[in-house]
Amino acid sequence: MTIFDPWLAASASLEVLAGTVAAGPSLERLRQVRWRRLLQAARGGTRLYRERLRGLPDDALPEMVPPVSKAELMTRFDEAVTDPRLSLAALRAFTADPARIAQPFLDRYLVWESSGTSGEPAVFVQDAAAMAVYDALELLRPGPAWAQRTPATPQAAARLLDPWGLTLRHAFVGVLEGHFASQVSVQRLRALNPWAAGRLRSFSILQPWPDLLGQLQDWAPQVLATYPTVAALLCDATQQGALSLPLLEVRTGGETLGVAARRRIARQLQCPVRDHYGTSEFLPMAWECALGRLHLNADWLLLEPVDERLRPVPAGVLSDSCLLTNLANRVQPLIRYELGDRIRLFPGRCGCGSRLPVVEVEGRDDPPLVLDGGDGRRVHLLPLALTTVLEEQAGVFDFQLRQLDAQTLVLRLGGPPARARELAPRCHAALQAYARAQGAARLRLIDECGQPVPRGRSGKARRVVGPE
Numbered sequence: 001m002t003i004f005d006p007w008l009a010a011s012a013s014l015e016v017l018a019g020t021v022a023a024g025p026s027l028e029r030l031r032q033v034r035w036r037r038l039l040q041a042a043r044g045g046t047r048l049y050r051e052r053l054r055g056l057p058d059d060a061l062p063e064m065v066p067p068v069s070k071a072e073l074m075t076r077f078d079e080a081v082t083d084p085r086l087s088l089a090a091l092r093a094f095t096a097d098p099a100r101i102a103q104p105f106l107d108r109y110l111v112w113e114s115s116g117t118s119g120e121p122a123v124f125v126q127d128a129a130a131m132a133v134y135d136a137l138e139l140l141r142p143g144p145a146w147a148q149r150t151p152a153t154p155q156a157a158a159r160l161l162d163p164w165g166l167t168l169r170h171a172f173v174g175v176l177e178g179h180f181a182s183q184v185s186v187q188r189l190r191a192l193n194p195w196a197a198g199r200l201r202s203f204s205i206l207q208p209w210p211d212l213l214g215q216l217q218d219w220a221p222q223v224l225a226t227y228p229t230v231a232a233l234l235c236d237a238t239q240q241g242a243l244s245l246p247l248l249e250v251r252t253g254g255e256t257l258g259v260a261a262r263r264r265i266a267r268q269l270q271c272p273v274r275d276h277y278g279t280s281e282f283l284p285m286a287w288e289c290a291l292g293r294l295h296l297n298a299d300w301l302l303l304e305p306v307d308e309r310l311r312p313v314p315a316g317v318l319s320d321s322c323l324l325t326n327l328a329n330r331v332q333p334l335i336r337y338e339l340g341d342r343i344r345l346f347p348g349r350c351g352c353g354s355r356l357p358v359v360e361v362e363g364r365d366d367p368p369l370v371l372d373g374g375d376g377r378r379v380h381l382l383p384l385a386l387t388t389v390l391e392e393q394a395g396v397f398d399f400q401l402r403q404l405d406a407q408t409l410v411l412r413l414g415g416p417p418a419r420a421r422e423l424a425p426r427c428h429a430a431l432q433a434y435a436r437a438q439g440a441a442r443l444r445l446i447d448e449c450g451q452p453v454p455r456g457r458s459g460k461a462r463r464v465v466g467p468e
Ligand SMILES: [Zn+2]
Pocket: 289, 290, 291, 293, 295, 350, 351, 352, 353, 354
């Protein structure tokens, strides 16, 4: 038994198709209908939202509702779900048991934990209706249009004959030992569908690296889904002749995919790379079109870019955070939920023809490193900038920068120690030049060569870490 309802799946597919071809005004209408339904469910079914919506009319606009934080939602979990049988205590006990990954809770809910690298994980609950929407979005967007718009390559031909890759071997490489959304979805799909059980396998990055490479080589996946930093490690293995996969596509997600990293994965693994923006709060937030832009599934979610005081940020400007409203999930309503991701929404339409808005995501980066610039000045170095400098200028992808004190960073480089020592001077030159340009001329770097890069519980790499 798993969380699937064929009737809901069929109707969600039709609704997603309608949203895919909808013009601006009808997209807005779809959104409004779903927004009012969500508001009604939240007001009628939860104490937390009843309080928040007090005094607001039934047709209140989103911006009239006060935002909610993850901490508040978890502290008042039992008052923020529409089924009184759901309690945080019971769900924490459930997610503490690895044997129950992707099993239904109360016979009707799918449960997963957030995969953040710090703090206590949040718990999210979905019902069959929400899962039907996620499934349909995943399957129907970008769908066949994507294949038709790519240049004539063997990959595109394979896509045309089999647009959803149903005959291909798929591999998910990540952390399997936890109730994380990615692994819960893979396991659910395998339980649901004889196709998936035979075509889709998961591989754990927590096992010894040679074992993982051996298993991947045996399975020989044609479609690979993983973190960009894991894909970079597979590039190294391919370069060294330890791995050779017949890949038609690599799907990345969970971490920021830099331009240099994307280029390298495509070159080394010899296939197109498709990035994906999904979160534990809403699985398929956005999909990548043929022009490499992320399109927000704006008929099923609202995503408002905001500054640090949660005030709206205009289109085209990078936000400090964003507020998510999930229009698909009415069991655990998320209304103007502080997601934390830095995003930029683009005005106007994309050249691919889709009417769904284009979004750029910088992810939930850790706070900037604060260094001593001399004369009592403090210099802020952004994690994303440091990552980009190392990837694009030094050409390294398997690294961690950890701050020791106001002048010192520890640079850890993965891979064989001799190779790491060879790469270190290039990294120093790039980092020193960047730090100098920012006003931190006294930066000191300490190397740790040939040690693996630490990862959080769900497998996300911790690449830039502030002082303890
Ligand atoms: Zn597009």
